[in-house]
Amino acid sequence: MIRAFEKPIYVTRPFLPPLAEFSQGLEEIWETRWLTNDGPILRRFTQALCNFFETDNVCLFNNGTLALQIALQGMGISGEVITTPFTFVATTHALFWNKIRPVFVDIEPEYYTLDPEKVEAAITPWTTAILAVHVYGYPCKLNVLADIARRHNLRLIYDAAHAFGVRVGTKPIGHFGDLSMFSFHATKSYHSMEGGLLIFKEAGLKGTLDYLKNFGFKNEEEVVMPGTNAKMNEIQALMGIQVLQYLDEIVQKRARITELYRQMLRDIPGIHLTPPSSPDILYTHAYMPIEINETEFRMSRDELHEELKKYNVFSRKYFYPLICDYACYRNVSVKDPLTIARRVADRILTLPIYDALELSDVETICEIILSLHRGRRHESQF
Numbered sequence: 001m002i003r004a005f006e007k008p009i010y011v012t013r014p015f016l017p018p019l020a021e022f023s024q025g026l027e028e029i030w031e032t033r034w035l036t037n038d039g040p041i042l043r044r045f046t047q048a049l050c051n052f053f054e055t056d057n058v059c060l061f062n063n064g065t066l067a068l069q070i071a072l073q074g075m076g077i078s079g080e081v082i083t084t085p086f087t088f089v090a091t092t093h094a095l096f097w098n099k100i101r102p103v104f105v106d107i108e109p110e111y112y113t114l115d116p117e118k119v120e121a122a123i124t125p126w127t128t129a130i131l132a133v134h135v136y137g138y139p140c141k142l143n144v145l146a147d148i149a150r151r152h153n154l155r156l157i158y159d160a161a162h163a164f165g166v167r168v169g170t171k172p173i174g175h176f177g178d179l180s181m182f183s184f185h186a187t188k189s190y191h192s193m194e195g196g197l198l199i200f201k202e203a204g205l206k207g208t209l210d211y212l213k214n215f216g217f218k219n220e221e222e223v224v225m226p227g228t229n230a231k232m233n234e235i236q237a238l239m240g241i242q243v244l245q246y247l248d249e250i251v252q253k254r255a256r257i258t259e260l261y262r263q264m265l266r267d268i269p270g271i272h273l274t275p276p277s278s279p280d281i282l283y284t285h286a287y288m289p290i291e292i293n294e295t296e297f298r299m300s301r302d303e304l305h306e307e308l309k310k311y312n313v314f315s316r317k318y319f320y321p322l323i324c325d326y327a328c329y330r331n332v333s334v335k336d337p338l339t340i341a342r343r344v345a346d347r348i349l350t351l352p353i354y355d356a357l358e359l360s361d362v363e364t365i366c367e368i369i370l371s372l373h374r375g376r377r378h379e380s381q382f
């Protein structure tokens, strides 16, 4: 009989730098009284990210959603954009706010990213871009998508909200496509409490993005475009700089947790894991997704989600439902049957993962899952 955890185990908990370190950083802010508007800490953070991504084409925002909205506007994207329905709703909202029609196509079954064949089949004369998501931090089919974009003269934009720190070969993931957006929300493996980042190819875009996030101000007397307010403040930047120093440590801890989950879950009937990671890719283990095959596991994903709560374990049905099934997008016509996306959305569950999660707790979570499966198998024999 496995006992419930005394304290809830949430799907994620943010990493926090030592309080003394953060307080020291705050002292500088108290001294300068510079809270926002391109302050000294934001500039240092920007420089640190330029080094991290090995590019000067870097722009920080107060969150990832506004960063993506502004990116689409700054790049002049219009008409139709081919995208995935298996993502967080902000991906599609960013299109909607720019009056762009989302064209949802299916995902591939291994890592749940956009299926390039489906992308190609959905291109029309109105298509201007592909908006793909490195969902859970798994890189999309980068080369195939780049080839499609080049052949059809489309812009290739990545929602890399989950993929900060991921590297492919020798390159940071932000080097692929025309532009990538990273979210620094508190729930992400790397965060600045709230925050967003754009990394882009075209250096000329920087000026436009800087205007758009600051009301369109060029100077005190000139407003050159109808911008909005999406600036990152100094306290966010301070958190961002400090958490960055711990990134390797955070990723290593997450890697150990992932490894243990995979080891303990892989032989349980009805639990499907993503294929082992390619040696060419540096993952950051942002999420721990599993798929539940109800027939083999003898319990549905929804039941498992509920049963785990009884043990004080809070998993997430991330991403369910598909974006096109939300009330506000039900009127968007979807031609692709979305066979894989629908199957995955009905089966997916993300398990708790964060740097401070004890390996012994991961073991207990796996034992609970195994015991739930065994319980059902046992019941079915009578």
Ligand SMILES: Cc1ncc(COP(=O)(O)O)c(C=O)c1O
Residues within 6 Å of the ligand: 063, 064, 065, 066, 087, 088, 090, 091, 133, 159, 161, 162, 183, 184, 185, 194, 195, 196
């Ligand atoms: C895939 C994806 N896109 C966009 C966002 C929006 O980012 P933010 O919360 O920083 O606005 C998130 C998450 O929060 C996300 O998971």
